[in-house]
Amino acid sequence: MRNKLVAVSMLVLAAGPAHASAGLSCEANDKAVKLTIEAGISRGLGDDVFSFKGELEILSAAAPKDFRRIEFGKDNLTQRWFDSRNLKLRIYRERAGEPHGYVDIVIEAWPRKGDDIEFRGGYLLTVFDIPKLGADGTTTTLKGRVNCSAG
Numbered sequence: 001m002r003n004k005l006v007a008v009s010m011l012v013l014a015a016g017p018a019h020a021s022a023g024l025s026c027e028a029n030d031k032a033v034k035l036t037i038e039a040g041i042s043r044g045l046g047d048d049v050f051s052f053k054g055e056l057e058i059l060s061a062a063a064p065k066d067f068r069r070i071e072f073g074k075d076n077l078t079q080r081w082f083d084s085r086n087l088k089l090r091i092y093r094e095r096a097g098e099p100h101g102y103v104d105i106v107i108e109a110w111p112r113k114g115d116d117i118e119f120r121g122g123y124l125l126t127v128f129d130i131p132k133l134g135a136d137g138t139t140t141t142l143k144g145r146v147n148c149s150a151g
Contacts, residue, residue, distance in 0.1 A: 021050070024082070026089070026107055026148040028123050032060050033142060035105070035123065037072075037089070041082065041150070052077045054091060056103065056125075062140045064129045066095065067103055086110050087119050087148055099130040100137070109148045119148040 021042050028035040033056060040051040054072035072091055079090035087109045095101035109121025127140040 022150055024087075024148065024150045026109070026146055028144055028146040030144045032144055033058055033123070033125060035146070037091075037107075037148075039077075049074065049077060049080060056105070058125070058127065058142070060140065060142060063127050064101060064131070067101065067127055067129070070103060082150065087121070087150065095129075099133050099135070101127070101129040103127050107146050107148070109146060117149055117151040119150065121146055121148070 021040055024037070024039040024041050026035070026037040035054070035056050037052075037054040039049050039053075042048045042050060052072070052074040054076070056070045056072070058068050058070075070093060072093060076091050076093045077089065078092045079088070081088040087107070089105075089107040091103075091105040091107075093103050104126040106124045107121065109119035112118045112120055123144055123146045125142040127142075128137055129140075130137045
């Protein structure tokens with residue numbers, strides 16, 4: 001009898017609440033950039049991101065050539081916030097090797113009125129580049145609109 005009680009208790013504790021997953025996608029396509037992001041997120045248990053990939057094409061001539069087309073992975077997603085009121089992502093990638101440089105993207109979006117799946121907002125892209133060793137760095141900042149979907 002005691003073994004049955006322990007087994008039933010363990011089953012009840014293990015059952016817990018059900019958790020779902022959702023897809024998250026964001027896109028910006030304007031004169032400055034083409035940006036696509038795809039992610040898998042869990043709903044509940046901290047809303048963890050279990051997959052993430054992104055592609056950025058910078059169309060501005062001000063960006064260094066090696067930063068004009070970049071792919072991002074989960075390690076580049078440095079910060080995230082997602083709930084029913086807003087979505088915030090920060091994506092960061094440094095240049096491999098010397099000289100130093102990086103790309104930093106901040107996305108902030110809010111749900112469309114009466115919709116908890118479609119989000120609208122903006123991106124802020126910062127590109128920092130040291131063109132050659134010993135030179136001063138330059139910063140290029142671009143911003144525009146972004147559309148996201150979470151469902």
